[in-house]
Amino acid sequence: MSEKAIAAKQEVVNEIKEKIENAKSITIVGFDKMDVEEITDLRSKFRQGNSEYKVYKNTMMRFAFQELGFDELTKELKGSNAIIFSNEDSVTGPKVAVDYTKEGDLQKEKLLIKAGLVDGVVQSSDQMIAIASLPNKETLYSMLANVTQAPIRALAGDLNNTIAKIALALDAVRAKKEESEQAA
Incomplete structure (x- = not known):
C-alpha cells in the first residue's frame, strides 16, 4: 500500500x-x-x-x-x-x-x-x-429547579398562611374591642 x-x-x-x-x-x-x-x-x-x-x-x-x-x-x-x-x-x-x-x-x-x-x-x-x-438536559435542569424550589414555595405558603391567621386574629381583637367600647 x-x-x-x-x-x-x-x-x-x-x-x-x-x-x-x-x-x-x-x-x-x-x-x-x-x-x-x-x-x-x-x-x-x-x-x-x-x-x-x-x-x-x-x-x-x-x-x-x-x-x-x-x-x-x-x-x-x-x-x-x-x-x-x-x-x-x-x-x-x-x-x-x-x-x-x-x-x-x-x-x-x-x-x-x-x-x-x-x-x-x-x-x-x-x-x-x-x-x-x-429527558434531555434542559428538561432535567427544569425538573431540578422545580425540585429545589418546592421547599421554598412551601415555606412561602406557610409564612403567608401564618401572616393571614395573625391578621385575622388582630382583626377579631379589634372588632371585639370596638364592640366592648360601644357597649360601654
Whole structure:
C-alpha cells in the first residue's frame, strides 16, 4: 500500500477519533436492510436533533476505537454500520434512533442499535435504549429547579398562611374591642 493511501486512511481514523472526542455520546447502529431513501430520511431526522449520522468503513472505526482505548466496541463492527454522534447532549442521538425503530414493524428490523459510548463509558445496546428514554438536559435542569424550589414555595405558603391567621386574629381583637367600647 502506498504512503499516500496510508495517509488518507489515517486521516479518516483521525476524523473519527476527533468526532468521538467532541461528541457527548456516540451510538453504533447497523443498517444492513435499509435502502438509500430510508437512510436519507434518517439522516435528516438526526440533523434536526443536532446529531450526525456517519458511515465509515468498519476497519477505520476499529482503528479509531482501538487508538482511543474502546476495544470493546470493535466486537460490534459486523455488517453495515454507522456512528451517530450526539453533539449537544447524550440523549438526542440515541432517542432519534429508538424513535425510528418504533415507527413501524419494518424499521425495528432495519435499524439495529448495537452499542454506544456516553461520557467515556462503553454502553450496551440495552443501555443505549434506556439512555434514549431519559429527558434531555434542559428538561432535567427544569425538573431540578422545580425540585429545589418546592421547599421554598412551601415555606412561602406557610409564612403567608401564618401572616393571614395573625391578621385575622388582630382583626377579631379589634372588632371585639370596638364592640366592648360601644357597649360601654
